[in-house]
Amino acid sequence: MxxxxxxxxxxxxxxxxxxxxxxxxxxxxxxxxxxxxxxxxxxxxxxxxxxxxxxxxxxxxxxxxxxxxxxxxxxxxxxxxxxxxxxxxxxxxxxxxxxxxxxxxxxxxxxxxxxxxxxxxxxxxxxxxxxxxxxxxxxxxxxxxxxxxxxxxxxxxxxVGAGQRVKLVNNALFAAQIGAVAEGVRLGDRLGIDEATLLTALTHGSAASRALGGIAATGSADAFIARVGEFIGKDVAVVRRTASELDSDLGRLEDLLDAALK
The missing domain is CATH 3.40.50.720 (NAD(P)-binding Rossmann-like Domain)
Incomplete structure (x- = not known):
């Protein structure tokens, strides 16, 4: 073709x-x-x-x-x-x-x-x-x-438009999962657990996800966010703007999106 x-x-x-x-x-x-x-x-x-x-x-x-x-x-x-x-x-x-x-x-x-x-x-x-x-x-x-x-x-x-709507939800959830892992790492630090050890262990538990796997492979949540921050930041901005255009909001995902951008 x-x-x-x-x-x-x-x-x-x-x-x-x-x-x-x-x-x-x-x-x-x-x-x-x-x-x-x-x-x-x-x-x-x-x-x-x-x-x-x-x-x-x-x-x-x-x-x-x-x-x-x-x-x-x-x-x-x-x-x-x-x-x-x-x-x-x-x-x-x-x-x-x-x-x-x-x-x-x-x-x-x-x-x-x-x-x-x-x-x-x-x-x-x-x-x-x-x-x-x-x-x-x-x-x-x-x-x-x-x-x-x-x-x-x-x-x-x-x-037409449904692909973007599904991608909006996908990106919101992926960024929220990154934010959740980052918050989990901070909890682990307060509990005295080494970050790399924690991330490796969690990939074998019920908390496993694609976001967690990517962070674990990088070695730290901060390093992963720094590596993909440009793209995550763009995606989060699009998610927020699009949700607003569609007269909706991200509900409880908002706090986790903020955590993904720290």
Missing amino acids: HIGFIGAGRMGAPMVRRLTDAGHQVRALGRDDEKRAAIAELGAEPVDSASAAVADAGVTIVCVFTDDQVRELCPDLIDEMPAGSVLVLHTTGSPRTAEALAERGAARGIAVVDAPVSGGPHDIAAGTVTVFAGGDDDAVARAREVLTSYADPVLHVGP
Whole structure:
């Protein structure tokens, strides 16, 4: 399949590699010579404009960093995409952004699938990143043909915007779990227990979780939070802003989110 790709960075680059390895023909946007050279090394065709990336593409994938970038880029992108194609949004952001883009796309015969991911570049490289997909049945089915090159599972969780809503809950819980572990470590310190010993022991108990496993592998809660703080901070900000936009709140999770950011 011909695929357009915007955002071949930390998360996007392993996606492009998996897509080309699966036999898809990928045109990816590179803003400068260095980025275009890196895209060529991934097996894709580098182009210097978004319109060139989406030309003749059956599926266009956007994997930029922020919801603001999606809102700035994608309206014009939809106007350039061929009728009958699918726009896949991997960026974690507001469900209302995805819904507004879907409304714009519908006028041109462009389907939109909001498809935020859970996992990191290593999961993408292994083909095991999780995708929460929101969209109509046909659009998600067409997107799935491409997404399964690097994602397993691809979970269809509802209409457009549902993917972002599920990701909101996922990120809130993950950050809260980090905050809970950090508070547990502080309790252990008050009880005179060595942090590394405590973390290793807890991974074998009923408190085990993916968050705890990552913290234990790092060796300390503070070191883990420092390593992933930029991304956790972004995710928490998106969660809080999106919950507010949807006239909701995070309830008792709020205190744990604060603990994850200390």
